[in-house]
């Protein structure tokens with residue numbers, strides 16, 4: 001195992017910028033590399049211009065895989081490209097984001113490298129004795145957390161969004177940029193993305209909103225969600241939902257908050273007629289203040305909320321909105 | 328179309344969080360007072376298989392790995408309309424890491440032979456890993472598509488709509504392939520009385536390690552070091568009032584005062 005050294009972070013990018021989660025990966029990657037006394041590498045697919053962004057965010061070195069075939073995202077091609085890069089870099093630890101593509105690439109990448117992956121980590125640290133990576137991830141829908149160790153190298157993980165802090169970018173940081181030829185054969189693409197459909201609603205994005213008004217099964221209808229939408233507009237926020245509300249088509253699937261939906265950390269999360277299942281709370285427990293409206297005093301949501309009203313939302317919401325307008 | 332669906336028995340993930348307990352000595356979790364269930368996302372995978380069977384005909388084989396499998400639980404996919412149930416019921420399969428489980432499933436799929444499509448849930452409600460489907464695909468050397476909301480066969484290929492955070496991707500893949508299924512595929516159907524009666528008559532096939540050639544299947548690449556319940560301490564301040572309207576007004580005042588909204 002000794003030939004593996006250093007920490008590598010796969011830096012996903014969009015519109016010529018590395019994603020915030022890539023910077024978060026470099027942030028924790030920097031810490032891990034320092035406690036191992038080793039280097040931090042960034043792995044970039046696409047444009048050399050991204051290398052300096054990764055270096056500014058903490059990388060000592062940036063490996064860039066450039067290939068015309070990688071211009072558009074195709075999982076099969078990206079897995080092969082990353083496999084090649086990781087075999088060349090030989091890092092001890094590989095970090096990806098738990099994003100649409102990260103969760104798709106990571107397990108198959110781990111199999112190609114004859115090792116194992118741990119997904120959706122919320123804490124990472126080096127064991128002082130063994131020097132192995134302690135990987136903490138939520139399990140049982142957030143009811144519990146597991147600390148997992150990978151015995152083989154590289155130790156591969158994905159990280160949950162907003163679970164780790166990025167460093168303040170330092171544009172003056174210097175680092176080496178290494179180009180890796182992908183050498184891809186187009187026949188490796190078996191499952192092929194032929195179209196991408198964007199469904200997300202206009203307005204403030206759920207992930208970026210300061211205030212989120214979210215509705216659950218107790219809202220009962222698409223009309224009910226219109227009321228939440230009005231309240232969200234008043235508060236300059238966005239509307240979120242629990243899974244049953246999305247499954248019932250009262251609101252778009254892209255509004256789902258939770259373990260299998262979006263993970264958000266707004267300033268204020270107003271949960272209306274949501275019971276507060278562990279899976280739902282996985283997506284919003286990072287909110288600074290949770291406010292809950294529920295007719296059941298025993299609902300689990302009140303164990304997470306800072307402020308609460310026990311009552312029927314149909315009576316509570318209009319009066320609440322009216323008062324806010326007056327204030 | 329021959330479809331194999333991998334689905335397991337789990338502790339009820341939708342039981343109230345307050346009934347969740349961990350036995351620190353064994354690192355095992357339980358839901359006090361709640362019976363085990365079929366893993367919810369596995370049930371969505373069964374639903375996806377049934378939709379395909381309705382459209383195209385074919386046979387659905389359920390593959391369930393575990394110990395202490397309750398027959399009334401693991402037979403639910405049969406009651407929903409699946410044709411056959413294979414139980415991988417041998418303690419050795421669960422004595423290693425999650426890779427060991429993928430190995431056993433892949434070996435069982437190879438033994439079963441004829442298959443066009445392998446379906447799994449997008450992630451199990453206990454491990455929340457989402458790794459079994461992709462792992463099986465790698466072990467069998469076939470394509471993998473995750474998070475399906477719609478699966479449509481076209482000639483000898485499939486077209487899959489794959490959920491992402493902005494909408495969905497349309498993906499085409501040759502068969503055989505592994506597809507993991509998300510809840511957007513549609514609510515799993517309830518078993519009918521007829522289905523339940525039919526399921527009663529189907530005897531599960533049981534395969535042990537020796538039946539699938541599992542000698543080198545155990546994997547120990549990862550180790551669970553600790554399982555714990557995170558503590559969160561929020562103290563909820565309830566808005567006072569005689570009526571919901573009064574409470575609402577008090578909540579608005581309180582939130583404004585604290586500069587929260």
Ligand SMILES: Cc1cc2nc3c(=O)[nH]c(=O)nc-3n(C[C@H](O)[C@H](O)[C@H](O)COP(=O)(O)OP(=O)(O)OC[C@H]3O[C@@H](n4cnc5c(N)ncnc54)[C@H](O)[C@@H]3O)c2cc1C
Nearest residue numbers: 216217218242243258259260261273274275279295312313
């Ligand atoms: C692996 C897995 C992943 C999952 N991922 C997610 C996820 O990402 N996001 C998610 O949300 N769920 C997820 N779930 C589902 C989750 O377990 C719960 O089933 C779901 O969150 C419940 O949604 P809810 O709170 O809206 O509904 P319920 O639990 O039915 O709660 C409805 C609440 O509304 C209240 N209510 C009803 N009427 C009124 C009224 N008139 N006024 C006030 N209150 C009222 C009730 O008291 C109740 O508390 C997942 C489940 C599994 C197994």
